[in-house]
Amino acid sequence: QVQLVESGGGVVQPGRSLRLSCAASGFTFSTYGMHWVRQAPGKGLEWVALISYDGSAKYYADSVKGRFTISRDNSKNTLYLQMNSLRAEDTAVYYCAKGLTLYGSGSPDAFDIWGQGTMVTVSS
Amino acid sequence: QSALTQPASVSGSPGQSITISCSGTSSDVGGSNYVSWYQQHPGKAPKLMIYEVSHRPSGVSNRFSGSKSGNTASLTISGLQAEDEADYYCNSYTSSSTPNWVFGGGTKLTVL
Numbered sequence: 001q002v003q004l005v006e007s008g009g010g011v012v013q014p015g016r017s018l019r020l021s022c023a024a025s026g027f028t029f030s031t032y033g034m035h036w037v038r039q040a041p042g043k044g045l046e047w048v049a050l051i052s053y054d055g056s057a058k059y060y061a062d063s064v065k066g067r068f069t070i071s072r073d074n075s076k077n078t079l080y081l082q083m084n085s086l087r088a089e090d091t092a093v094y095y096c097a098k099g100l101t102l103y104g105s106g107s108p109d110a111f112d113i114w115g116q117g118t119m120v121t122v123s124s
Numbered sequence: 125q126s127a128l129t130q131p132a133s134v135s136g137s138p139g140q141s142i143t144i145s146c147s148g149t150s151s152d153v154g155g156s157n158y159v160s161w162y163q164q165h166p167g168k169a170p171k172l173m174i175y176e177v178s179h180r181p182s183g184v185s186n187r188f189s190g191s192k193s194g195n196t197a198s199l200t201i202s203g204l205q206a207e208d209e210a211d212y213y214c215n216s217y218t219s220s221s222t223p224n225w226v227f228g229g230g231t232k233l234t235v236l
Contacts, residue, residue, distance in 0.1 A: 035225075037170075044127070045162070045170065045213050047225040059223045100175055106223035108158035110175035110215070117169055 002026035002113050004096050009118030012086055022079040022096030022115055030054070030074035033104025035111055036081050038092035038120075048094070049081065052105035059106055064090075086122045093117040128153065128214055128228035135234040141202040144231045146214030147195060152226055154195035158217035161190055161199045164230075165210045173212075174199060201233070209235040 008020040022034070036048040049070040050059045058070050069082040079096050097111035129147040136142040146153065146161075153159055159177045162170040172181050174190035177197065187202045197216070201208055214228040 044230040045164075045215075045227045047215075047227065050223065050225075061224070095169060100172070108156060108217040108219075109225075110158065110160035110172060111162070111170070112172045112175070112181060114169040114171070 004115035006115040006118040011121045017084045020081040024077045029077040033099035034079045035097045040092040130228035130231045133232045144199045146197040151220040152216040152218040159197040160215045162213045
């Protein structure tokens, strides 16, 4: 079945880096835009980043621009989020989510499949 | 980008109908037909319930419906059931500068 499985979360000190992964299965990964969405403890959802189906376009929320990098390896059906210069306010559950629109590249979209999330805690 | 505005909580009895509002601006909700709604049970991942304002994904009950008027979108749940108790989030696509997706703050639905 269609599935997204995140990994790579953990506890990290402020200023350090972490890389999250999201393994996709059950659909043609290379034909859909992919997103990262996060949720701080007890708080709402926040969109983080989008990468187009072919990796040619990337967009970020202002809160992470210049610190986070989204990427994908379509040969491995895997999405990544490289997080640098981490701050306490980056503490959250990070979800990867599949875009609903075929060949999504920054066009209007919704998030139709979500992973179970991976927790990132930034603390000294 | 500011979050969309949702009521913090709503409640209803089994069998009743409730509506959750989601207020934005002409740059997001008012200017986009890509408003979506998500249901999230405690400790679980969000689930897509409505996309493009009023479309239901396959498998979502027809008790869930969506609409939009001006800068405000709405999610209506009819025939409330105990399992509908969850947090609900609206989301809108916005292209005011670069492509961006903004969420509402979330609404806790309590089934009395």
